[in-house]
Amino acid sequence: MPATAGLLTCLLVAAGGPVAAAPPIGYAAAARCGPSVTDPLAAAPWPLTRLRPDLAWPLSTGVGVRVAVVDSGVSADHPTLDGKVLPGRDLVPPDDGGDDDGDGQCDENGHGTLIAGIIAGREAVSAGFRFYGVAPGAQVVPVRVLRDQRRSTESDLSGRIAEAIRWAVDQGDADVVNLSLTTPPTRQLQSAIEHALDRRVVVVAAAGNSGESGVEAGQPTYPAAYPGVIAVAGVNAQDAHVQSSTAGNFVDVAAPGERIAGPAAAGGGYLFTAEGGTSFATGYVSGLAALIRAYDPTLSPDQVAERITQTADHPDGLWNAQVGHGVVNPVRAVGALRPAGAGEAGAAVSVPRPADRPSPLRGVSAASGVIAVVGVALALLLLAAVPVVRRGRRRGWRTARK
Structure with a gap:
């Protein structure tokens, strides 16, 4: 059986529409570069209430940090991403719908755009509900490697992802690389990961959506399982492990990965993930890495990862194979740092306390x-x-x- 790879699959529907087994009417008739969705938010995004990244903004919003989103492309049309998406690269072959001269801003699927919104979307109000990315001051560098979330049997896909990582680091000047995908391990891919880490770039990857099979089969997921990569699992609104989220000894932390809302590629509306997906959990952690990297650019990738894992809301026993060191805590992760030039990195400072409701x-x-x-x-x-x-x-x- 040929090795397969691709973006992690999760059902995307219009945020204001019903959760169904099929996309809403009009989704399949999407424009060339993304589904046109005008639906507003149907509720306040629960991950923002759970994580409260805005409490860390007095210290850092991610200004000056570039996050490469290696995915299905990232559209710059949505108001939350307008002016935030830099020219990137399209690595999809022309015979598969790619564009050799493309800048990565064509997203036919909507997957990459939603993740970019989670990472760096600026604050917006939709139907009375607030939406914002974890690091609204950061910028996004899109690197398009797949057109959709269908698994591919292309033998060179791992090589394409490896090329995307190198381009993001060398030409895209990325500080953080988000990999919401899985692919078979290859020496070429591992070398690209090592190259990024050597250049002091933080690499965050999804643990995968194969459920417990990763543990049972003893097969870790790549690129998440490579040394130095922050591997992210998914949790639901009750902080419980999402059953589809792959567990294993390589899992570092967890973040919201079920019932996620984010910007659509076209139309100005919002998409909603009806199922669990570590793709989106990865976006929340990449946004947190951007906050930390902006606050103290001197930290190495290992130090950023250590800060994220040490300050997470630990499970019983401090670590387990389902959620790693626990759900990330943005305000604690950033607030426990000293910025560059303020003394020893990592020394404790006061952490902003959430405002009590009167x-x-x-x-x-x-x-x-x-x-x-x-x-x-x-x-x-x-x-x-x-x-x-x-x-x-x-x-x-x-x-x-x-």
Whole structure:
């Protein structure tokens, strides 16, 4: 059986439409460079409420960092990505719909655009709900390697992905490389990963969507399992391991990977992932890596990875094969650093504390507290005065008279 590789499959539907086994009407008739979706958000994206990356923005928004998205391409048409997508590269062969002169901004599938939005989308409001990327100050470098999420039996696909990584590092000046895909391990691919790490580029990859089979078969997923790569698993809104997320001893951390919303390639609307996918979990971690790299550019890829894993919300036992060191915690990961030039990297600083919601009875509670304190003080004074008055009476004290 030939080796297969490709983008990690997850069902994409319009964010405002029903979750169904087939794409909504109009999706298949998409334009040349992406499905045109106008549907607004149907709810507040739960990963943003869970991770709260915006609490880290007073320290870093990812400004100055470039994140290469090696994927199906990234469209620059959506308002959240307008002006944020740099010219990239199209490595899809012309006989398969690619463009030798393409800049990677054609996304026929929508997969890469959604992930780019998760990583670096600027804040927008849709139907009253906020959407934003983890690192809205970062920029995206698209490198197109596949047209869609269907698995490919092309023997040179791993080589194409390896070429994409090298191009992103050498020509795209990437600081972080996002790999929301799986492919058979090859020496060429491993060499490209090592090249990126040697150039101090952080590499983040999806653990895969084969469920527990990775552990049972003893077969790790690549490129996630290569040394130095941050391997990302998926969790749901209850912080539970998504069953489709591949488990294994190579898993480093976890992030939201189920029921994810993000920008569509065309139409200005939002897509919604009805199923689990470590592709999208990888985007959240790449965004966090961008925040850290912007805050302290002196950190090596290993130091960035260590910061992410050390500050994650650890599971029982501190690590397991399903979620690694746990769900990433952006505010803790960034807040526990000192920026370059401020002393030893990694030394602790104060972490911004999430703002408490004001209680509707806050004023009453405060007043009650004051009254209680005053009452106790008066009571103590009265108790203290009793023996003094008694002693004075025994000594014949009288009140003063004019």
